[in-house]
Amino acid sequence: MTEIYMDHAATTPVRPEVVEVMLPYFGTEFGNASSVYGWGRRAHQALDQARDTVAELLGAASNEIIFTSGGSEGANLAIKGVAWAYQTKGKHIITSAIEHHAVLDTALWLKKHGFEVTILPVDEEGFVSPAEVEKALRPDTILVSIMHANNEVGTIQPIAEIGAIVRKHGAFFHTDAVQTAGVLDLNVEELNVDLLSLSAHKFYGPKGVGTLYVRKGVRLDPLIHGGAQERRRRAGTENVAGIVGLAKAFELAREERVAENARLTKLRDRLIEGLQTIPSSKVNGSLSQRLPNNVNVCFQYIEGESMLLNLDLRGIAASSGSACTSGSLDPSHVLLAMGLTHEIAHGSLRLTLGRDNTESDVDFVLQEIPVIVERLRKMSPLYQG
Amino acid sequence: MYSDKVMDHFTNPRNVGEIADADGIGEVGNARCGDIMKLWIKVDGDVITDIKFKTFGCGAAIATSSVITEMAIGKSVTEAEQITNQQVAEELHGLPAVKMHCSNLAAEALAAAIEDYRKKAAADSAS
Ligand SMILES: Cc1ncc(COP(=O)(O)O)c(C=O)c1O
Ligand SMILES: [Zn+2]
Numbered sequence: 001m002t003e004i005y006m007d008h009a010a011t012t013p014v015r016p017e018v019v020e021v022m023l024p025y026f027g028t029e030f031g032n033a034s035s036v037y038g039w040g041r042r043a044h045q046a047l048d049q050a051r052d053t054v055a056e057l058l059g060a061a062s063n064e065i066i067f068t069s070g071g072s073e074g075a076n077l078a079i080k081g082v083a084w085a086y087q088t089k090g091k092h093i094i095t096s097a098i099e100h101h102a103v104l105d106t107a108l109w110l111k112k113h114g115f116e117v118t119i120l121p122v123d124e125e126g127f128v129s130p131a132e133v134e135k136a137l138r139p140d141t142i143l144v145s146i147m148h149a150n151n152e153v154g155t156i157q158p159i160a161e162i163g164a165i166v167r168k169h170g171a172f173f174h175t176d177a178v179q180t181a182g183v184l185d186l187n188v189e190e191l192n193v194d195l196l197s198l199s200a201h202k203f204y205g206p207k208g209v210g211t212l213y214v215r216k217g218v219r220l221d222p223l224i225h226g227g228a229q230e231r232r233r234r235a236g237t238e239n240v241a242g243i244v245g246l247a248k249a250f251e252l253a254r255e256e257r258v259a260e261n262a263r264l265t266k267l268r269d270r271l272i273e274g275l276q277t278i279p280s281s282k283v284n285g286s287l288s289q290r291l292p293n294n295v296n297v298c299f300q301y302i303e304g305e306s307m308l309l310n311l312d313l314r315g316i317a318a319s320s321g322s323a324c325t326s327g328s329l330d331p332s333h334v335l336l337a338m339g340l341t342h343e344i345a346h347g348s349l350r351l352t353l354g355r356d357n358t359e360s361d362v363d364f365v366l367q368e369i370p371v372i373v374e375r376l377r378k379m380s381p382l383y384q385g
Numbered sequence: 386m387y388s389d390k391v392m393d394h395f396t397n398p399r400n401v402g403e404i405a406d407a408d409g410i411g412e413v414g415n416a417r418c419g420d421i422m423k424l425w426i427k428v429d430g431d432v433i434t435d436i437k438f439k440t441f442g443c444g445a446a447i448a449t450s451s452v453i454t455e456m457a458i459g460k461s462v463t464e465a466e467q468i469t470n471q472q473v474a475e476e477l478h479g480l481p482a483v484k485m486h487c488s489n490l491a492a493e494a495l496a497a498a499i500e501d502y503r504k505k506a507a508a509d510s511a512s
Contacts (some may be wrong), residue, residue: 303419305443309387309395323419324443324488331419343416379401379447381412381423381439 003315008202008293008354009151009179010319015204015355018249021306022206025241033238034227040284050247058196058252059187060213061118066230067243070210071083071178073223074197077143077212077234078174079106082143082195083115086172090140094171096120096128098146098155103145103176104333110325120146124339125286127154130162137169147176148184148191151333152321152350153285154294156184163192172218178202178210179291182253183261194218198250200242204355205249209242230319264292264353267362271295271351274366278373284335284348293353298335301383302376310372316365321348343382387444388478394448399455402437408500413493420446422494424454428502431461438494445488446482453491463500468492481503 025046031039033047048062048372055062068074083093095107097119104119111117118136120128128146137144144166149156157174166173174195177186180261182203188196195218199210226235253260272283272295280300299307304320311318321332323346330336331345340348351365377383387395404425407436414421420442427435436458440450457465471490474480480489 291415301441303442303446306395306447309392309444309499313396322443322447324484330417342419346416379398379439380441381421382416384439 003317004355004357004364006351006353006361006365007317009291009318009320009350009352011201011207012204012354013356014206014245015249016203016254018205018245021248022241023244025244029240031240033240034229035053042158043238046240046244047238050243053247053251054211057186057250058213059189061216063231064188064216066198066212066214066234067238067246068210068212068234068264069208070201070241071100071176071197071199074178074199074210074212075100075102075174075176076106077220077223078195078197078214079103079143079145080110080161080223081233082172082174082218083110084221085219086142087115090138090142092116092138092141094118094120094136094141094144095132096122096150097151098122098128098334099145099147099179100151100176100178103147105181105288107145120157122337125289126150126153126284126334126338127286127289128157128160128162130165133162134165134169137166139171141171143172143174145174145176145350147178148180148186148196149177149291150285150334151179152332152348153296153338154179154288154291154352155285156180156291159191159193167192172215182250183257183291187212188215200246200249203249203253206245209246210238211246247299260355261292264357267353267357267359268292268295270359271353271366272297273370276360278370281373282344284340285336291352295351295353298340298344298348298349299308299373299377300344300347301380302373304331304348306348306376307347310376311368314368314372316368319350319352321350322346386481387448388480389425390452390478390490391444391448394451394477394502396443398438398447398451400437400451400458401439403439404435404437407437407498408505409498409500411494411497411499411501413490413497414442414446419443420488420490421510422446422450424450424489424491424494424498426457426495426498426502428462431463433457433460433462434464441483443484443488445484448477448492449489449491450494452476453495457495462502466496468495 181198304322
């Protein structure tokens with residue numbers, strides 16, 4: 001059976017070109033970048049080069065780049081780091097209801113430690129309103145964190161507009177760009193952000209490595225104390241191979257993104273159109289401001305995990321926001337925040353396309369899903385078909 | 386994640402459907418947690434002669450519903466009532482720990498159907 005991977009929002013395979021540039025740093029160039037001799041200098045050079053590449057791709061300066069272990073660490077470092085460093089200035093933080101748990105749970109943790117957190121609602125398409133951000137801002141607001149695009153429904157937020165408002169009020173602005181890095185143009189000046197986090201494994205780089213951009217002048221208390229690496233903001237011997245891989249993957253994604261986005265958008269719209277012909281289905285998220293690879297649909301009367309198991313039996317890898325797939329008792333907090341009922345949110349299916357997907361993959365999926373939905377509906381006590 | 390037996394019942398669920406002239410109907414769970422089971426039983430004397438189910442839920446929810454229909458058929462209502470969620474899970478060669486709580490409702494659905502049958506039977510003999 002051929003397998004079709006349509007879960008690229010979860011993770012992506014590392015591109016061979018990326019593996020190739022990483023390999024020397026596991027072998028001959030294994031040095032610790034802090035050492036003075038040749039091995040160390042060469043590792044350090046590789047880090048510098050990667051840092052310059054990433055900085056340039058973000059429109060930032062090299063000393064504004066911190067390498068992290070990924071998106072979760074980036075969000076934690078941005079939010080806890082700023083909160084801790086500026087707690088004497090204020091203790092108010094603003095975020096949104098549809099953030100990834102790396103942001104949401106970090107904010108809620110800070111709440112337990114004496115910070116005040118405002119969680120902004122979203123509309124039915126998953127948009128945070130810039131006007132609501134403005135209303136929520138207070139003199140003691142130190143940080144606002146709003147994601148660039150949502151990982152479940154693909155809605156792209158008006159980050160530049162929100163950023164301008166936040167700046168006017170003198171707070172710092174972090175965006176979780178984990179789903180948009182390599183996909184959208186990420187210029188930190190144009191986006192009006194002070195902090196931005198991204199993760200290599202979402203754009204065909206290795207797992208366990210990411211970047212946090214921190215605008216010059218923004219102070220940050222480190223999460224990890226120890227050595228002087230990353231200008232004392234993130235201790236620990238650098239993951240040289242991973243960082244080199246991240247920079248290469250980011251560069252390749254940037255070169256190819258316009259053409260690849262056009263290709264993916266076509267496939268995405270073909271999928272959406274096909275799935276919409278299934279009765280009692282609903283596309284979640286915005287149709288206009290949407291990641292080029294994201295499809296998220298709810299099928300009424302059926303539950304997500306049973307759909308995923310059936311898809312897996314046909315070789316299709318996808319994901320769902322049902323409680324039974326999240327391991328919690330509630331379905332996706334994102335879909336609930338967008339106003340879906342529990343019952344409907346349990347029946348959500350997310351397909352996220354990537355470089356390896358073709359039109360024939362899409363057609364195969366479009367042929368399989370209606371059969372699965374029909375089969376499960378026939379077994380459902382909620383369905384009166 | 387799931388045992389072969391769970392996957393067998395998930396892919397080939399036994400006794401899916403409804404019984405038009407059922408002697409008892411049980412429904413448990415709710416859409417909030419994502420699992421709803423509905424069971425129909427036909428009782429002759431005090432033996433369960435036919436049983437059908439419909440389930441909205443995950444793989445575990447569907448497999449437990451399916452397997453309990455096999456466990457209950459041919460048993461007296463008093464015997465069938467004794468079936469526990471634990472026995473259902475064992476019959477399926479185990480369920481993942483996270484599924485034991487919310488998705489393993491089949492024994493309750495059966496108990497509810499038997500209770501409904503008893504109520505109806507009592508009402509019938511009274512009238
Ligand atoms: C929007 C978003 N933020 C943060 C993360 C966490 O990234 P990582 O897995 O690199 O820690 C993810 C990935 O799951 C994500 O999709
Ligand atoms: Zn379940």
